[in-house]
Amino acid sequence: MRDIGYGLTIVQNSRLRWIAVALGALFTTAAGAAPGDNLNVVRDLAGRVGPIVGSALACPDVARPRIQFIVDKFQAVIKANASNETDRDGLSQLFDRNVADGRNALTAGRTNCRTAERQLADLEQSLAGKSASLIDAIGTAPVTAATAPTASLPRTALASTARGVTANEIRFGMVAPFSGPAKELGRQMKLGIDTAFNQANDAGGVEGRSLRLVSADDGYEPTRTVDAMKQLYEKDQIFGFIGNVGTPTAAVAVPYALERRALFFGAFTGANVLRNDPPDRYVFNYRAGYAEETDAAVRYLIKLRRLQPRQIAVFAQQDSYGDAGFTGVSKAFRSLGLNDSSILRLNYKRNTVDVDDAVNQLKAQKGTIKAVVMVATYRAAAKFIEKTRDAFPAMIYTNVSFVGSTALADELMLLGPRFANGVIVTQVVPAVGGYSSAVLEYKNALAKYFPGEAPDYVSLEGYIAANVLIQALKRTGAQLDTERLIDVLENTHNLDLGLGTSLNFSRAEHQASHKIWGTAIDENGRYKSLELE
Structure with a gap:
């Protein structure tokens, strides 16, 4: 156990020495470098220093002046290396988020106050003993120390050049x-x-x-x-x-x-x-894809439910989502050797439940439509079913997975079991009840x-x-x-x-x-498996 603890101490101290060197290098080069040259390094440091500050803040026994010393130094680094107010604000917000993450880590039990205090002390020690100024503390440390740590450091301590990736x-x-x-x-x-x-x-x-x-x-x-x-x-x-x-x-x-x-x-x-x-x-x-889902639905309706092509309509959102689903139905018709030129499309506008025009179009067909392939979101789909179920009690409704299966079932069960029972949803994941x-x-x-x-x-x-x-x-x-x-x-x-x-x-x-699973809602609002072929 002693060897493991000793190794972890070396890793931690190596990380903290790198932080100290990087902070000092940023100060040392700030006067000669173009503004903003070191922003990526500062962002990386925010991900390293912030969690240490945050976990220390969550510990009541850690003296606040100690924490403030580190915060002040990091804010000075931001000021020295950000060329405009937008960059300064962005870096400060990033630092604050990492501080919050550190505080949450301690609250959630992923670290403890003993570890937090030790990390803070190690960071203080790395920065102390030379001068209160980080410029003097680091001296003439080259900027390459901040952008290219030596290979002898642990892999997880290496700085990444990729945005959004820090050591932690x-x-x-x-x-x-x-x-x-x-x-x-x-x-x-x-x-x-x-x-x-x-x-x-x-x-x-x-x-x-x-x-x-x-x-x-x-x-x-x-x-x-x-x-x-x-x-x-x-x-x-x-x-x-x-x-x-x-x-x-x-x-x-x-x-x-x-x-x-x-x-x-x-x-x-x-x-x-x-x-x-x-x-x-x-x-x-x-x-x-939607083309695969609608293909599975069309084949099910024609081959297993024995419907004629002219008996199938599409209820679709009036945008690229609806277009994608309608194109999938057309492609399925063609792959079965059927004419896709006369498929009835019933539209509604995105982010609305205004389905009246679609309902009226369906009613104008005088009962010739026996199934509707639905390319909609859950509220619009539920509203369409609500307004057509009584007029067409034998109608088969199929939905693509984007509808939001649970939300659709919940909406329909609020209306009553008869609205939900038998409604089909093709899925791209296995049954959640399995x-x-x-x-x-x-x-x-x-x-x-x-x-x-x-x-x-x-x-x-x-x-x-x-x-x-x-x-x-x-x-x-x-x-x-x-x-x-x-x-x-x-x-x-x-x-x-x-x-x-x-x-x-x-x-x-x-x-x-490329797998499609079939499901249908039962009278209790639960999804049951449905064989599509």
Whole structure:
């Protein structure tokens, strides 16, 4: 045990000496360097110094002047190396967030006051004994000490040149609706990713780095998406994006990420804008596409339910999400040798439940339509079913997975079991009521980190997508950057997460799964498995 403790002390002291050298180097070179040259180093230091300050602040026995000394020095570093008010504010906010993380780590029991006090003392010792001025304390330490630590330091102490990556953390960003009619989709997707990240962090993280998800709300409105992406990329300095929600928003978000060569992983959409041929290098999908979901639905209706093509209509959001689903239905018709020119499309506007025009169009068909393939979000879908169920009691309703399965079932059960019973949803993850390894692991983790939250198809998708990424991060190793990670992803073959299907990427294939599961709501509002073929 003594040898282990001694080794950890050497590691800690090496990290703290590097912090001291880096702080001094930033002061020493500030006068001669161009303003802003060292911003990335300051950001990295914020991720190192902030948690030490935060955990010390959470300990009542640690004298506040000691903490203030470190804070003052770091604020001086920010002032010396930021060329404008925007950069200074951004660095100060980043430092404050890391301080908060350190405070939370102690509150959550991931560290303790004894460790916090020792880290603070070691940092003080590293800076003391020479002068109160960091310039004098470090002397003429070269700036290369801050940007290229020696190879003798532990791998997890090495500074990364990748944005969003520090010795202690890898930051990811997520743009999704956390307000508005589709907010439950964003909340559930984030819940699943956070569950996977928490599970990984409790197991030691990735090369000693914890995984952190920072989110921004675009309300499922493309006009707000760019600002949300900028907030995460420019202000929060995230490494890459994971779990963005929506097709119309992806049409804006994907070009933003590609222009910056930033990873865009595991978005909650099955649209073709993320599925180019050949694939965009920085875009990776876990899930099957809408074309695959609607193809499965059409084949089910025609081959198993024995419907005629003219008896199938499409209820779709009036934007690129609805377009993607409608295109999938058309493609399915053509693949079956059917004429797709006369498919009835019933539209509604995004972020509304204004379905009256669609309902009136359906009623004008005088009963010729026997099934509706729905490409909608849960509230609009529920409203459409509510307004058509009595007029068409035998109507078959099928939905793509983006609808938000749990939210849809909840909305319909509020209306009564007859509205919910028999409604079909195609899924890109296994049944949450099942007992596969992946589902059991997800349920156990969800119960541990978010007690009281019910299992949900959207959060399960977020959990699985995050775990695919975590596996790739682990294989990439300590020297993490986007290009290395993508090379690892493109060489991911036969990944078995317990889904009942293996996951694969390659240079020509950036979609891990093509599996579609069928489910239908019963009279109790629960999803039961449905054979689609």
